[in-house]
Amino acid sequence: MNKVYAIGLDIGGTHITAAIIDIIDMKVLESSLYKESFDSNLPVDQVMDIWEKVIRISLKKSGVETVMGAAVCIPGPFDYEKGICWIKGQSKYEHFYGLSIRDLIKERFPFSDDFPIYFENDAVCFGKGEVYKDKNNLLKSVMAITIGTGLGACFIDKGISINSGSLVPKEGEIYDLPYKKGIAEDYVSARGLLSSYFHLSGTKVANGLELFNLATIGNELAIIAFAKMGEDLAEIVIPWLKNFSVDHFIIGGKIANASAYFLPSFEKKIKEASCEVSVLISTDNEIAALLGASSLLYTL
Numbered sequence: 001m002n003k004v005y006a007i008g009l010d011i012g013g014t015h016i017t018a019a020i021i022d023i024i025d026m027k028v029l030e031s032s033l034y035k036e037s038f039d040s041n042l043p044v045d046q047v048m049d050i051w052e053k054v055i056r057i058s059l060k061k062s063g064v065e066t067v068m069g070a071a072v073c074i075p076g077p078f079d080y081e082k083g084i085c086w087i088k089g090q091s092k093y094e095h096f097y098g099l100s101i102r103d104l105i106k107e108r109f110p111f112s113d114d115f116p117i118y119f120e121n122d123a124v125c126f127g128k129g130e131v132y133k134d135k136n137n138l139l140k141s142v143m144a145i146t147i148g149t150g151l152g153a154c155f156i157d158k159g160i161s162i163n164s165g166s167l168v169p170k171e172g173e174i175y176d177l178p179y180k181k182g183i184a185e186d187y188v189s190a191r192g193l194l195s196s197y198f199h200l201s202g203t204k205v206a207n208g209l210e211l212f213n214l215a216t217i218g219n220e221l222a223i224i225a226f227a228k229m230g231e232d233l234a235e236i237v238i239p240w241l242k243n244f245s246v247d248h249f250i251i252g253g254k255i256a257n258a259s260a261y262f263l264p265s266f267e268k269k270i271k272e273a274s275c276e277v278s279v280l281i282s283t284d285n286e287i288a289a290l291l292g293a294s295s296l297l298y299t300l
Contacts, residue, residue: 009072009073011072014040018057020058033058040093073120073122080121102117118297120296123152126154126282129287141245142157143155144249144252145237148208151185179235196229249277250279251279252281256281266279
């Protein structure tokens, strides 16, 4: 079978990663992987200059001459069908509000009018990518989450993202589920961790990495803060693990790197709740995001 290639983009608030994807075998061409960090609050033209540069470098490094489409992993709020950015008041992409990202990309390249450019939520891309990394997951019900500055989630049944109906929360999101004195993301996220540590110790730390470093040198209160987050995560997801009949639960995001400190308390809670779920920690979020985005082109 002839190879078919697409451009995969993972776009965040501070970075863009591009790669060329073999969408027959669903593999990233490692030689094409290229990433740059940048300030997303720069003027639109300057941001697009960076994006164009990254895409062109990725294409050149790949040696691929023809691509049949592009797929973009990008955070919301975003109209994923129309390709329009609705991010506002989040200290990122302040100048992109209401703009068509599809049009902005097409303006930079000699693509045909019918060249497909698809968009998907970053948490959904992560979950789909993890599924396509292990084709056995295409037969399973999967719930995937990302823990970082926020709490992302997706529900996937046999490779298809499910974001409506009675089996999943509204829009497939869990970050805004009511929990304790606020919402889930207030407790399971970087800010949740920092808040928990502050309440335990009376000391403020700058970020999740600093708290992780404290835990690694044996700081008891830092370790407790991570353990409490694991318990909170379990309480938040247990109803949905049961409701969606989840076979496989995948945890990604930057805070997944600290799983040694929150996973034991999480697994203890789900075991007590009689949840028979296999749990995987992913440390390959970027590749998963690129594959997940490109899966939008997989059946074309």
